[in-house]
Amino acid sequence: MATTLAPVLTAHWDADRSWTLQTYEDNGGYRGLRRALNMQAPDVVTMVKDSGLRGRGGAGFPTGMKWGFLPAPDGGPRYLVVNADESEPGTCKDIPLMMASPQHLIEGVIITSYAIGCHHAFIYVRGEVLHVYRRLLRAVEEARAAGYVGTDILGSGYDLEITVHAGAGAYICGEETALLDSLEGLRGQPRLKPPFPAVAGLYARPTVVNNVESIASVPGIVVGGADWFKQMGTERSTGHGLFSLSGHVTNPGQYEAPLGITLRELLEMAGGMRGGRALKFWTPGGSSTPIFTAEHLDVPLDYESVGAAGSMLGTRALQIFDETTSVVRAVTRWTEFYKHESCGKCTPCREGTFWLAQVLQRIERGQGTSADIDLLLDLCDNILGRAFCALGDGATSPITSAVQYFREEFEAGCHTPADVLFPPERSALFDYRPRSGAQLAGAH
């Protein structure tokens, strides 16, 4: 039998008032916390280590091991900071999770905090999702009223405060040290490492920074045990994960499946490509992961297989584009995004993304020169590995991979505008007549 879906986090998202504590408890919520509080904290860490859970925010580092890197308690505070700054283009899993079932995250925060000896946890949510912030504030209120947050939680003697903090619009704050600076009330710029957050994080204290989905997966692991979790996924990429299909598919949406499922399987579940058109290119895990093409439909979507095929599993943000789409237009727009979001701290990224956008914009206009492709690749080479943080590296991924698979389209940019080769109205979901010669590039 082909791989099927495995709803764990998503199992009750369609329940009536799914976001309330009542609904969450009616469906088994907070059993994990009760079980965890009856365990020794280090045993909770061991259980998560044994489950093989890897970070769901993109890098895929083993979550339990990350917790294990905290130095021994010295009597001072240690912090858990949840990275809920979901902003990677194409990524749309944590925001719906927190909208539909914020208690999943809150229970995970409490268990994780208990496991690592934290008494004040923070959820840093991007500021551009008003209703999600409302739901998170309410979820903490409800958890507090039920005795899950505050002092002497469920009579265990364990105390925890949770602060939900709204950001103010900056992609870079998804980078964990930039997030910590932002949470400290500074400009969100990445820090020099070492020291790493586990040693000197928030307020220079030992800190764990984890993604929303990682933390929300913890209650299930504590209830079901490490072996339950490992029944799903592959040997090295265990468990369930949210796969977010968007773009030119018939039924875009969230599909929670064991890691290792393929896009071919997911596409079939999503009703195939819209209008039966052909798949042209897709991202396996957001715009910072090198693009794939139709030849990668059967790559198992786990960390190892996607890496071996030349990309990264990233956030499982499957942005799918059909044959009507100009890859030059897509890549130019992503590049403008990186230029806009570059924090300006380091030169390769700040200057490099600016020049990448300049060159790509003229290729998109059909005014590229014969040297431009090499110039693009040279610029990428001068950013990749030389930038202060991963934003610069990510900016090069769509460009180098798109040139690898679709070099002729960039070459065509020496004489023909992208919107002539690929009229944009054919890619849109509705009929419209584009402005003649519209040039939107670099409007901000």
Next chain:
Amino acid sequence: MSVEAGRTPGQTHRTAYDEDTHARLAADAAQIIARYPQERSALLPMLHLVQAEDGYVSPRGIAFCAATLGISTAEVSAVATFYTQYKRHPNGEYTVGVCTNTLCAIMGGDAIWEHLSDELGIGHDETTDDGAITLERIECNAACDYAPVVMVNWEFFDNQTPESADELVGKLRAGEPVAPTRGAESVCSFKQMSRVLAGFPDGRADEGVGAGGPTVRGTVLARENGWEAPAFPGDEPSDAQQSTKPSSGPDASAATHTPKAGDEQSSAERPAATAADSSAAQQENKQASDEAKES
């Protein structure tokens, strides 16, 4: 209260809050500061609070933050100018943001942007003369399965078209209430929104839906097909269950697969995936090697 000229011709800034307003803001600020171990962390929510009062990050708001937190106005301004949600001139009653990042743009976001910009006669980060609408090109707002997306005061308006967006801004300009696809029952004002973002709930969390169709598409499909995750050990598997392997029960010996940082299965050897996470890999790699040196 004194008034000084702003940098925009004809614009003036009030330079201080009156006594009552100051007392009210000071009480709010004290609540914000109490949420954090260190008071400087209160700056971002305090800037949202300033916008809730003045509709933008005003000079007097900057001065208020600086005085309250014991930092300079330059330090406050440095932060305020870093983040796109902090507005440097008075914002409209509603921020209308059209996602023009790649996916939304290609699905029709560019067409929506062109249409609204033409209809309203304004460009990015400009405000209509009636003060109703500030138009923005926005980046990915994590709703790609609902593309093309428009945000109004950061509430979701999913699956938009030029026509639906046109109707939306028409209602906003006419002062009629509009309801987001996923959010509260109606969109609040920019100032009201800013107060929530400062961490003061408006009691509307229980309004609206839990999810839209695409969000629950997998949930519904799995139920229709009887697909379930493995049952928890000790739980009764449900009748609908087809694909679940029998629970193997606790088996500690099988559960000891712990990749070491730097091994081929660890993320430390992989290139960074996203800005959000790559640093973790570098971090643990370094720490693991440090530990290895110590042991």
